[in-house]
Amino acid sequence: MKKTIVLLTGIAGLFLLAYATPTMAADDDAGKKVTVTGMGKCAKCALKETDSCQNVIEAEENGKKVTYYLAKNDISKDFHSNICKEAKKVKATGTVKEVDGKKELTVSKISLADKTE
Numbered sequence: 001m002k003k004t005i006v007l008l009t010g011i012a013g014l015f016l017l018a019y020a021t022p023t024m025a026a027d028d029d030a031g032k033k034v035t036v037t038g039m040g041k042c043a044k045c046a047l048k049e050t051d052s053c054q055n056v057i058e059a060e061e062n063g064k065k066v067t068y069y070l071a072k073n074d075i076s077k078d079f080h081s082n083i084c085k086e087a088k089k090v091k092a093t094g095t096v097k098e099v100d101g102k103k104e105l106t107v108s109k110i111s112l113a114d115k116t117e
Contacts, residue, residue, distance in 0.1 A: 032096050036068055036105060037113055040083040040090035043069065055080055057092060057105065068096065068105040079110045089113035 038059030043050040055070035070076040070092070082088060094107035 033094070034096050034105070035091065035093045036096075037089070037091045038068075039087050040079075040092075040110075041087045042080070042084045045084055046087055053080060053084060055083065055110075057090060066103065068092075068103045069099075070110075071104050071106040073106065075107050075110060079107075082112060 036057050036059050038057045041047055041056050041058060043054040043056045044052055047056060049056075054072065055076050057068045057070065059066050059068065079090075083090065089112065090110060091113045092105060092107045092110040094105050094109070096103055096105050098104070
């Protein structure tokens, strides 16, 4: 009888662990999915804010300028040559989160705005 109770308790614990873990991980990693349209620039070359090249999108929201720093991934890296030397209007979709007081956008899609409209 004791073995059955221990076995059932163990199985119940595994079910609870399996159910709770994905929910907690999703809450921790959940970023807000957004589409941002604004001026794409290089944080190093155009803004003189970083030591190495990084994509930035300056957008206007509620009458205020908001700067999104693009997280370094393959999509962002491949697009960088479009905006490194010259600012251009871009449209990007991805998830946004706050990192060190700055908005970081992890893009899943980015393109020049005049080509998408």
